[in-house]
Amino acid sequence: MRNDSDTSENQLHFSLIGAGIMSATLAVLIKELLPDAQINIYERMNDVAAESSNAWNNAGTGHSAYCELNYTPQKEDGTIDISKAVKIARQFDVSKKFWRYLMGCGHILSDGSFIQNIDHMSFVWGEENCAFLKKRVETMTKNIWFEGMEFSEDFDVISQWVPLMMKGRDRSQKVAASRMSKGKDVNFGAITKGMINYLRNLEGVKVYLANEIEDIKRRDDDRWELHVKNLENDADFVNLTDFVFIGAGGAAISLLEDSDIPEAEGYGGFPVSGKFLQCKNPDVIEMHHAKAYGLAEAGSPPMSVPHLDSRLIDGKRTLLFGPYAGFSTKFLKNGSYFDLPLSIESHNIWPLLVAGYKNMDLTKYLVNQVTLSDEERIEMLRKYYPDAKAEDWELITAGQRVQIIKKDAKEGGKLQFGTEVVTSADGSLAALLGASPGASTSVSIMIEVLQKCFPSLFESEEWQAKLKVMIPGHEFR
Numbered sequence: 506m507r508n509d510s511d512t513s514e515n516q517l518h519f520s521l522i523g524a525g526i527m528s529a530t531l532a533v534l535i536k537e538l539l540p541d542a543q544i545n546i547y548e549r550m551n552d553v554a555a556e557s558s559n560a561w562n563n564a565g566t567g568h569s570a571y572c573e574l575n576y577t578p579q580k581e582d583g584t585i586d587i588s589k590a591v592k593i594a595r596q597f598d599v600s601k602k603f604w605r606y607l608m609g610c611g612h613i614l615s616d617g618s619f620i621q622n623i624d625h626m627s628f629v630w631g632e633e634n635c636a637f638l639k640k641r642v643e644t645m646t647k648n649i650w651f652e653g654m655e656f657s658e659d660f661d662v663i664s665q666w667v668p669l670m671m672k673g674r675d676r677s678q679k680v681a682a683s684r685m686s687k688g689k690d691v692n693f694g695a696i697t698k699g700m701i702n703y704l705r706n707l708e709g710v711k712v713y714l715a716n717e718i719e720d721i722k723r724r725d726d727d728r729w730e731l732h733v734k735n736l737e738n739d740a741d742f743v744n745l746t747d748f749v750f751i752g753a754g755g756a757a758i759s760l761l762e763d764s765d766i767p768e769a770e771g772y773g774g775f776p777v778s779g780k781f782l783q784c785k786n787p788d789v790i791e792m793h794h795a796k797a798y799g800l801a802e803a804g805s806p807p808m809s810v811p812h813l814d815s816r817l818i819d820g821k822r823t824l825l826f827g828p829y830a831g832f833s834t835k836f837l838k839n840g841s842y843f844d845l846p847l848s849i850e851s852h853n854i855w856p857l858l859v860a861g862y863k864n865m866d867l868t869k870y871l872v873n874q875v876t877l878s879d880e881e882r883i884e885m886l887r888k889y890y891p892d893a894k895a896e897d898w899e900l901i902t903a904g905q906r907v908q909i910i911k912k913d914a915k916e917g918g919k920l921q922f923g924t925e926v927v928t929s930a931d932g933s934l935a936a937l938l939g940a941s942p943g944a945s946t947s948v949s950i951m952i953e954v955l956q957k958c959f960p961s962l963f964e965s966e967e968w969q970a971k972l973k974v975m976i977p978g979h980e981f982r
Contacts, residue, residue, distance in 0.1 A: 520746035523753035524548035525558035529700040531951040543709045549717040554697035557754045560818045562904030567689030568945035569594045571625035572798040585644040594650040596946035603948045613699035624795040625688025635681035655684045669793040673892035693944040721763045751936035755836030755907035761936040766929040771912025773853035779903040781827035786897040790824040813889045830874040838905045906940035932958035
């Protein structure tokens, strides 16, 4: 074993686990705020953005809550709660402003290849669902974040918006759609690679590919000791660091457990994989230029909201429908089938059991999804594209997500959707758990990490002034 840390006393040393959009964003923020910081980024794959940040492993929807109906639940009194939608729209705006700043500084390419304008739409059918969508739009358009959102129940108008979805549809069917023309399609993998390429040219930044963190230990001097294995030559080494960020997607659960911080107790994870139907017919692909989201089935996780999704990935347009949920005990797409069983320990087995018992609808949903036949998948697609032909589509596997299960004082354990930042009491370690809408809100989440872990520096006039330059128009105090 060798010690590869050369941190001087005057330089904070940061170690970021996972080379996805979260670590890349955090590293860029750190170097903007602390130019002398030493940063090591560790990635077990041979490339950056190879897991959840990869364009084929996420929906690519710049989440502004324009089209995702699960972000605007209807309350018992019939009113629409848009508080979560407003928060997500604001967070995505923070991300866009930060990316614009990086492009303006020449830190990442500004050719627009990673972000495109595209209609964000919600599409429903049936009297009750149409009434809900109408009320949703009426509520949202009163808020500045959603000005310009359109609504229609007119068959011909919707046919102009999304001809593919209306072709072959019974005109007597009650349908409704909302449309936001300023939605975005985002290649988060391209953004990540752009930031990592910029970081590689900075003094004090090292990117370790094909290097896996095998253990994390706290030393008596309060620094962290990372035990690293080079997967190409099987060499082991140890790095010392002042701060650790665990942004390793689903693997963050296991690495957080390795840290042995008290704040990690009670956390577990439930993995859910995603599959999509990808269109192979160029003529069909060119007929649909929108992200059209529907209503999720009862008991399904938020990441399973069905959508007919036009994507532009590396300059090539494609069309996807899904996701169809699957189950695997892997925490990463390229992980191990032992990930889930090895993550179960005495501190989280009860929350896992309780959450499982209380979410039987989710279990039934996953069983149903896993057992779907090819014909049944096409039949689901035909609810959104009535003239769909099976020969035009093929099934592909997208990313792996791990939903948070955590200890709960009242219920014993609960399944939690979304993302959550877990930090040690002294702020020397932070981990990001959970899934959607993570990538879209990556900048706000990483600013939250800095605020929690470096409160004094964060409140300083110097940091606040720099943040205002990078993200104008937003306050972070």
